[in-house]
Amino acid sequence: MGVSEPLISSAGVLAAVVAILVDGRNAVNVAVVAVAAGLSPTLAAASGAPATLVLLGAAGAALVLSWVSRRAARHLPWVAGLDPLIPAFAPPLRLFGPRSVRVWGAALAVPVASWVSFNVSIGAVAAVQGLLFPVAYVWACGGLRLLVARTVEDIAVGVGMVGLSSATAWLIRGGPDAYVGAAALAVLAPTSAAVAGWLGGRHARRPVEGTG
Amino acid sequence: MNPLAVAAVWAGAGVAGAAVLPAARARRLGVLVPFAGLVALLVALVVPGVPIPAVGSLGALHLDRTTQGLLMACAISLVLMLVLAPTIEGPELLTVGLAGAATIVAVTATNPVVWALGLVGAVGVLALRWIAVAPGRTTLAAGRVAVGGSAALLAAAPFLPVAEAVTGSRPVLVSALLACGLAAVLGLLPLGGWAAGALGSLRGAEVAVWPLMVAPAVLLSAERIQLALPPLGSATFARIILAMGLATAVWGAFQAVRAHPDRRYARVFIADLGLAAAAIGAGHPGLAQSGGLFLVLTHLVTGPLLLQKPQPATRGPRRVAWLLLTGIPPAPSFWGRFLLLEAVGQVSSALLVLALLAMGLLFLAAVLGARPARDPEQRAGRGEGPRGLATQAAAWLVVAAGLALGVASQSGATLIFGGS
Numbered sequence: 001m002g003v004s005e006p007l008i009s010s011a012g013v014l015a016a017v018v019a020i021l022v023d024g025r026n027a028v029n030v031a032v033v034a035v036a037a038g039l040s041p042t043l044a045a046a047s048g049a050p051a052t053l054v055l056l057g058a059a060g061a062a063l064v065l066s067w068v069s070r071r072a073a074r075h076l077p078w079v080a081g082l083d084p085l086i087p088a089f090a091p092p093l094r095l096f097g098p099r100s101v102r103v104w105g106a107a108l109a110v111p112v113a114s115w116v117s118f119n120v121s122i123g124a125v126a127a128v129q130g131l132l133f134p135v136a137y138v139w140a141c142g143g144l145r146l147l148v149a150r151t152v153e154d155i156a157v158g159v160g161m162v163g164l165s166s167a168t169a170w171l172i173r174g175g176p177d178a179y180v181g182a183a184a185l186a187v188l189a190p191t192s193a194a195v196a197g198w199l200g201g202r203h204a205r206r207p208v209e210g211t212g
Numbered sequence: 213m214n215p216l217a218v219a220a221v222w223a224g225a226g227v228a229g230a231a232v233l234p235a236a237r238a239r240r241l242g243v244l245v246p247f248a249g250l251v252a253l254l255v256a257l258v259v260p261g262v263p264i265p266a267v268g269s270l271g272a273l274h275l276d277r278t279t280q281g282l283l284m285a286c287a288i289s290l291v292l293m294l295v296l297a298p299t300i301e302g303p304e305l306l307t308v309g310l311a312g313a314a315t316i317v318a319v320t321a322t323n324p325v326v327w328a329l330g331l332v333g334a335v336g337v338l339a340l341r342w343i344a345v346a347p348g349r350t351t352l353a354a355g356r357v358a359v360g361g362s363a364a365l366l367a368a369a370p371f372l373p374v375a376e377a378v379t380g381s382r383p384v385l386v387s388a389l390l391a392c393g394l395a396a397v398l399g400l401l402p403l404g405g406w407a408a409g410a411l412g413s414l415r416g417a418e419v420a421v422w423p424l425m426v427a428p429a430v431l432l433s434a435e436r437i438q439l440a441l442p443p444l445g446s447a448t449f450a451r452i453i454l455a456m457g458l459a460t461a462v463w464g465a466f467q468a469v470r471a472h473p474d475r476r477y478a479r480v481f482i483a484d485l486g487l488a489a490a491a492i493g494a495g496h497p498g499l500a501q502s503g504g505l506f507l508v509l510t511h512l513v514t515g516p517l518l519l520q521k522p523q524p525a526t527r528g529p530r531r532v533a534w535l536l537l538t539g540i541p542p543a544p545s546f547w548g549r550f551l552l553l554e555a556v557g558q559v560s561s562a563l564l565v566l567a568l569l570a571m572g573l574l575f576l577a578a579v580l581g582a583r584p585a586r587d588p589e590q591r592a593g594r595g596e597g598p599r600g601l602a603t604q605a606a607a608w609l610v611v612a613a614g615l616a617l618g619v620a621s622q623s624g625a626t627l628i629f630g631g632s
Contacts, residue, residue: 082344119381122370139367146360152343155355159336162363169370170325177270181325184270185366188332195340 008041012134015039016109016141019161020102023153025085025200028193031157032062035138035164036189042134046172054171054179055164058186062160065190066197073201084152084199098150105144113137122173131172139165152199156192163188213256215273215320219313221252226309234302242300243291245308250287253280265433266373266440268322275320277630282432282505283316285628286425289512293424295606296516297417298523304417307341311421319429324369327433332362334426335397342410345418350409357406361396364389374445383445390441391452394434398427399482400456400489401463408467411478416519423481424515428508431485435492435501454493454559458566460486465573469580476581477518480537481511483574484545487567491555494563503551505629506621510536510544513614517607518581525600529607534582536614538575544618549574 015038019031036059040052117133142161149155167185171178225248233239256275263274290308294300311334318330339355368389374382392403399407411419438449464483471479488504514533517526536543549571557564617624 082340082347086347116385120371120385121380121382143360143363143367146363147356149352149356152340152355155339155359159332159359159363162366166366166369169367173370177323180270181323184325184329185369188329 003045008045009133011041012038013137016138017106019157020106020141020145021099027153028156028160028196029063029066032160032164032189032193033059035161039134039138039164039168042131043168043171046131051171054167054182054186058164058189061190062193066193069194070197070201073198074204076202082152082199083203084196087150098148101148102145105148106141109137109140109144112140122169135165135168153196156196159192160189213252215256215275215316218252218256219316222249222309222316223313225249226306229309230302230306233305239300239302242305243294245305246287246290246294249312250284250291253284253287256280262436263320263322264436264440265321265324265327270323270326272322273317273320274322279319279432281629282428285509285512286428289424289516290420292516292606292610293420293519294417296520296526296603300417307337308421310337312425315426315429319433324372328362328365328369331365331397331430332359335359335362338422342414342418346414350406350413353406354410357396357403361393361403364393368393373440374442379444383442384448387441387445387448388452390437391449394430395453395456397430398485398489400486401460404460404482407482408478412475416521420519423519424512427485431488431504431508434489435497435504438492450493450495454490457486457490457493458563461490461570462566465570465577468577469573473581476577480574480577483570484511487549487552487570491552494555494559496555496558499551499555503548503555506551506625507545507548509617509628510548513610513617517610523603525603526607529611531582532611533614534578536618538578539571542618544614544621547621
């Protein structure tokens with residue numbers, strides 16, 4: 001039974017939309033899991049089901065590392081400095097808020113990803129074309145999330161999205177080192193989850209006012 | 213010792229230095245972090261050939277003589293930077309170690325994935341540290357733009373190598389991603405506001421690893437990645453990097469003339485990076501590499517002095533260091549800018565005029581920088597005492613090295629970068 005390309009592309013688009021819009025303390029985890037789930041059908045269709053283990057493994061590692069680093073950081077005393085959820089600066093009031101800007105970015109990324117999918121071939125052994133729409137869309141959304149970032153959490157989400165989409169592209173490319181290279185790229189997702197978890201954990205224990 | 217072991221020494225020294233030295237109240241020993249990296253580079257295995265990050269396998273790291281020389285010069289410059297720094301807090305040692313390790317992996321990589329990951333790691337560590345030290349628009353921009361630029365390099369990796377793709381969209385897309393990614397990490401216009409902002413607003417020791425290690429290594433990578441592109445891709449890459457580089461040189465030099473004395477050096481550095489990038493786009497790799505390396509070497513000598521806030525003990529050496537940046541013989545900047553001018557001048561006379569304009573403005577900025585300080589606070593005091601005298605001696609040593617480099621330029625370049 002053949003696969004429905006619009007269906008697997010829709011899964012990637014949905015995942016990218018979730019990842020570009022999600023905010024909050026678990027944003028990196030939600031984005032990484034969504035992107036891994038959304039790109040897995042594309043990867044399974046292009047490179048076979050075992051290839052999806054790279055993405056799903058990266059998502060699982062991100063969840064575990066985020067939890068471990070957050071727990072570990074909570075055992076340390078609170079320090080002043082970087083909270084990943086607090087914007088690094090306060091922008092002036094605008095007609096559109098940060099999430100609206102991301103929605104516009106996600107809409108603009110559709111033609112970009114479409115152009116890449118129709119015009120750019122990929123493949124170390126045999127060049128193929130037309131498979132890259134969900135991958136390019138997730139990458140474009142990740143890049144946009146980076147460019148409009150206001151917090152360290154935004155940057156971590158963007159890096160995770162870019163890492164997973166690049167890993168998928170590397171697997172579709174094929175070649176002798178497809179799995180090792182994809183694993184190296186996918187490591188960005190658990191790394192950014194661990195950093196965000198660590199920084200969040202450091203700030204979870206605020207000093208109690210009026211004591212001491 | 214292979215390059216991966218060298219990178220491990222950098223990372224290990226950085227982690228150990230940041231964890232142990234502040235607790236032991238021995239922060240000044242932080243100079244040992246880049247020094248340990250320097251020793252590791254000295255004993256590293258050097259092999260012939262040039263690492264081009266496009267075709268190799270994932271584990272293949274390749275340290276050639278030119279790269280070794282550049283990295284050793286960067287390590288010495290970081291040692292001098294920490295020696296001359298008024299204070300060392302500790303966490304910046306972690307930044308030096310981790311960003312240095314990632315840079316070494318990137319510049320010795322022969323695989324595009326490892327190369328791009330190395331650069332993502334280096335700029336990610338820097339951005340995280342800078343945002344932590346001074347949260348604000350300029351430091352967040354480092355996270356947005358520099359990390360975004362290195363993400364563009366990640367996006368290009370699956371499409372490399374493109375040597376067999378002579379026509380079509382693929383070489384054009386890959387070249388555009390590579391050029392824009394490298395321009396963002398190098399701080400070229402219109403993507404370079406983060407670099408000027410961070411260099412101007414953070415303490416010298418905090419930012420030092422970008423101008424004194426990451427940017428020189430990225431410049432060397434930019435020269436080499438062009439060799440992996442087919443003619444169509446190479447032309448696209450050259451056009452983008454030439455336009456961005458020249459615009460950065462002219463604008464950066466103009467801003468350097470106008471800038472506050474504390475921020476002038478950052479603008480001069482970025483303008484010189486722009487000139488070196490423009491020469492890469494001019495299509496004469498020999499001239500671009502020689503000139504770029506020489507200009508980088510000049511900044512590795514002057515950077516440790518001029519990136520710091522003025523101190524009484526370094527007042528005299530700072531003025532001489534500014535003179536080394538005028539571009540007039542026997543300053544070492546003369547040779548670097550001359551070679552870059554020769555490369556750019558072969559493209560068209562209009563570009564030659566723009567490059568000359570940038571160099572004229574850089575001369576003016578350097579002369580303004582060399583003027584005596586008007587601020588009575590800076591004029592007062594001579595930095596006496598053992599610490600002040602040691603700082604003064606180290607500062608004069610840096611200046612003497614710069615002068616020696618200008619007078620014996622060819623011998624100096626051969627000594628540092630090897631005979632090739």
